[in-house]
Amino acid sequence: MASFLTNLVKTYVEKLINGGIAESSYICCFTCIAKDFEEERARLEIERTTIKQRVDVATSRGEDVQANALYWEEEADKLIQEDTKTKQRCLFGFCPHIIWEFKYKELLDALNDDNNYMTGLQGMGGTGKTTMVKEVGKKLKQSKKFTQIIDTAVSFSPDIKKIQDDIADRLTNGEKILIILDDVWGDIDFNEIGIPYRDNHKGCRILITTRNKLVCNRLGCSKTIQLDLLSVEDAWMMFQRHADLRKVSTKDLLEKGRKISNECKRLPVAIAAIASSLKGKQRREEWDVALKSLQKHMSMHGADDELLKIFKCLQVSYDNMKNVNAKRLFLMCYVFREDEVISIEKLTRLGIGRGLFGEDYGNCKDARIQIIISKNKLLDSCLLLEYYLSNVKMHDLVRDAAQWIANKEIQTVNLYYKNQKAKVEREANIKYLLCEGKLKDLFSFKLDGSKLETLDWDDCKIDELSHEITKLEKLKLLNLEDCKIARINPFEVIDGCSSLEELYFSGSFNEFCREITFPKLQRFYIDELPRRVNELSSKWVSFRKDDIFLSETSHKYCLQEAEFLGLRRMEGGWRNIIPEIVPMEHGMNDLVELSLGSNSQLRCLIDSKHFESQVTKVFSKLVGLELRNLENLEELFNGPLSFDSLNSLENLSIEDCKHLKSLFKCNLNLFNLKSVSLEGCPMLISPFQIIESTMFQKLEVLTIINCPRIELILPFKSAHDFPSLESTTIASCDKLKYIFGKNVELGSLKQLELGGLPNLIDIFPKCNRSMHYKKFDL
Numbered sequence: 001m002a003s004f005l006t007n008l009v010k011t012y013v014e015k016l017i018n019g020g021i022a023e024s025s026y027i028c029c030f031t032c033i034a035k036d037f038e039e040e041r042a043r044l045e046i047e048r049t050t051i052k053q054r055v056d057v058a059t060s061r062g063e064d065v066q067a068n069a070l071y072w073e074e075e076a077d078k079l080i081q082e083d084t085k086t087k088q089r090c091l092f093g094f095c096p097h098i099i100w101e102f103k104y105k106e107l108l109d110a111l112n113d114d115n116n117y118m119t120g121l122q123g124m125g126g127t128g129k130t131t132m133v134k135e136v137g138k139k140l141k142q143s144k145k146f147t148q149i150i151d152t153a154v155s156f157s158p159d160i161k162k163i164q165d166d167i168a169d170r171l172t173n174g175e176k177i178l179i180i181l182d183d184v185w186g187d188i189d190f191n192e193i194g195i196p197y198r199d200n201h202k203g204c205r206i207l208i209t210t211r212n213k214l215v216c217n218r219l220g221c222s223k224t225i226q227l228d229l230l231s232v233e234d235a236w237m238m239f240q241r242h243a244d245l246r247k248v249s250t251k252d253l254l255e256k257g258r259k260i261s262n263e264c265k266r267l268p269v270a271i272a273a274i275a276s277s278l279k280g281k282q283r284r285e286e287w288d289v290a291l292k293s294l295q296k297h298m299s300m301h302g303a304d305d306e307l308l309k310i311f312k313c314l315q316v317s318y319d320n321m322k323n324v325n326a327k328r329l330f331l332m333c334y335v336f337r338e339d340e341v342i343s344i345e346k347l348t349r350l351g352i353g354r355g356l357f358g359e360d361y362g363n364c365k366d367a368r369i370q371i372i373i374s375k376n377k378l379l380d381s382c383l384l385l386e387y388y389l390s391n392v393k394m395h396d397l398v399r400d401a402a403q404w405i406a407n408k409e410i411q412t413v414n415l416y417y418k419n420q421k422a423k424v425e426r427e428a429n430i431k432y433l434l435c436e437g438k439l440k441d442l443f444s445f446k447l448d449g450s451k452l453e454t455l456d457w458d459d460c461k462i463d464e465l466s467h468e469i470t471k472l473e474k475l476k477l478l479n480l481e482d483c484k485i486a487r488i489n490p491f492e493v494i495d496g497c498s499s500l501e502e503l504y505f506s507g508s509f510n511e512f513c514r515e516i517t518f519p520k521l522q523r524f525y526i527d528e529l530p531r532r533v534n535e536l537s538s539k540w541v542s543f544r545k546d547d548i549f550l551s552e553t554s555h556k557y558c559l560q561e562a563e564f565l566g567l568r569r570m571e572g573g574w575r576n577i578i579p580e581i582v583p584m585e586h587g588m589n590d591l592v593e594l595s596l597g598s599n600s601q602l603r604c605l606i607d608s609k610h611f612e613s614q615v616t617k618v619f620s621k622l623v624g625l626e627l628r629n630l631e632n633l634e635e636l637f638n639g640p641l642s643f644d645s646l647n648s649l650e651n652l653s654i655e656d657c658k659h660l661k662s663l664f665k666c667n668l669n670l671f672n673l674k675s676v677s678l679e680g681c682p683m684l685i686s687p688f689q690i691i692e693s694t695m696f697q698k699l700e701v702l703t704i705i706n707c708p709r710i711e712l713i714l715p716f717k718s719a720h721d722f723p724s725l726e727s728t729t730i731a732s733c734d735k736l737k738y739i740f741g742k743n744v745e746l747g748s749l750k751q752l753e754l755g756g757l758p759n760l761i762d763i764f765p766k767c768n769r770s771m772h773y774k775k776f777d778l
Contacts, residue, residue, distance in 0.1 A: 020756070025332065042758070055663055073486060087761065100132075109138060111145070117206065119140075120223070122209075122213045125211055125266065125269070125274075130182055136207075137178060140178060147175040153183055155326045172570075177205070178205050180456035182209050183210070184208045185211075186215065201531060232262075235271055240275075242382070243278045255281075256287040265295035265310075267313075269310065269398065310397055311329075314399070334399050334568070335432070337414075338742075341392075342387075346456075350434075350456075351367060352368075361437060372504070383402075458481045458482065459482045464488045469497060477502060481507060489510075490508070501522045503524045507527070507529055515551050528543060529542075529750070538563060539564070540562065542564065545568060548568075550570075562591060563589075563592045565594050568598045572601075574603050575603045578608075600647050601632060603634050603638075608637065608639030608641060610644070618645075619648075623649065627654045628656060628657075629656045629657070631659065635663070636663050639666075643668060645670050647669040649670060654675070657681050672698055676699065676702050682707065682709065687710065691720065697723060700724050713736070713740070714739065723748060725745065726749060730755075731754070732758065734758060734759065738764055746762060
């Protein structure tokens, strides 16, 4: 038996350990093969169980088991217990070698040392400095070594105002704070930025990353850690992973791949980009072209040899992309600032404005879909990096390469950079004009004959929105986000932009914005408050002040087209929305959320009493309905409606509607209703007049306050149950006698609050005392 076990163990060790896990020979690269390990773990567990069973049998028979068999079993247990996921700190999807792990620990120790006020991390561009400091920051925050981690990019041309904004109001005396200054190129005046000297803030620590060790010396770093390149073998392993060479590992391709990997000079950013571009390519000629391109001599004014090597790798990755739109989008992305977090909406505006799809693309909606496809191609090629909330970033070296590869034709201008201003008047073929946070004379440029398609302003100060933009015959997209406009109503100008397809206007209202009007658009987002554009809602209008209202034309247009509509004032004297504003056949079936308030004329939302011959389906996509302070509203619907009207409604909230008498007179499918809140409706007698057994199956919250005429809330005709109801609040309902018309099951109820109910008799009439429901203190 012992001999059998020895041979069996030997077989499995050779098959599993040498074949996939190889911990003894790959100990320095264990994290690099974590994925292989995970795939082999399941098989190893089966084999370990088999061995254990045989060992147990041998032991029970009193037979000797050789030590190496027991040792293998013990080692297999350790491998199975190994948590590879917690050990992986990935750089471009690659798990670096043990030296990188050692540097990580060295940096962590330096920041834990209270004697080190400033620590430097130095390494070539693309070696993973930013990745490492972010990981270290997370670790220190989790360990509560520091109360706050402030991370800001400095870059070659530091924006002092932005850096100050990043750290403003976050430096509190006594708190332990780590300030990460990423990508530092030269001297920093800490006093100008507002970073305290070491003697003035003992809890503050500074961590800088830089490509130049002299920067660390000049700034007086207490400790400087140098981040080296990948080892040759780790570089090759990373290349294989990104190129998926293990799946097509012919000898010829492996040899070509090894040579290409060597040309990447052990830089992760270069390896990830070029290997990803070769993934899935089987033809030898494609690999030959990539290798020759990397070996070709190239010169570039002002660039050192190392930078040229990176640029060549990125050029090859770019050349290998088959998607033309992805290539164009890549070349456009250099317009964004270094280390800028780029939202999908910004990419979309850039692509549309830059004419990514030529002159003959269908519309902005079609272009947006193509932008997302192109963005995903760039992510797959490691030319863009995923960031939180579906945003993306571009590595600073990749950004530089994009600018270098881009052709000389000027079609994109970012006025953030001072040397770009003169181009606006000089060049007639600019299509995308971006400005962030500067310039009061944005519209002083002469725009006659311009090919501009996108104007993108973010946090700008503008004297007035010039009528010059109405002369832009090709302007398709206008974005004004968190801008301060000193004079005139900007919508008077916007309404004159006849070719406009998309409008984003948020946080930019001024005192002249009263009556709002704008042209018909494919996509719009208009809100008083600054807000990230909701990608799920392509047509959004929201006003919170009573003194802002839509013109009659825009009002009718928005009620028919909007997906989210929030209005606090409606001009026009309309008694209903359908059919007086919106035709009955339209049904407002695209609307997802509706919020109305402060209207003195509206009597009902929909009046279908004269359309009895046709049962009308309305609000079929409506999820949220909120009505506040509608003085003369008597009922929601007057007349018959299709059963499936409001079949998506989840949240109903009505407040301070003094003349409201009823909610639903007809039979409706309210199966998805989750929350009902009625407050301050003194004329309301019966909220629900017809209730089917399938209604309210998903109702979770029921709140009724200050509705003194209600006698019965839910008049069921037969026994009913509320499987989802968790919270019920009933207060100040003077005539209320019963909550439910029949016995109900309240198995999920967690909270029941009743108050100010002088005539309450019971929860339901003729209560069945044998019925099980939770008791609450009333």
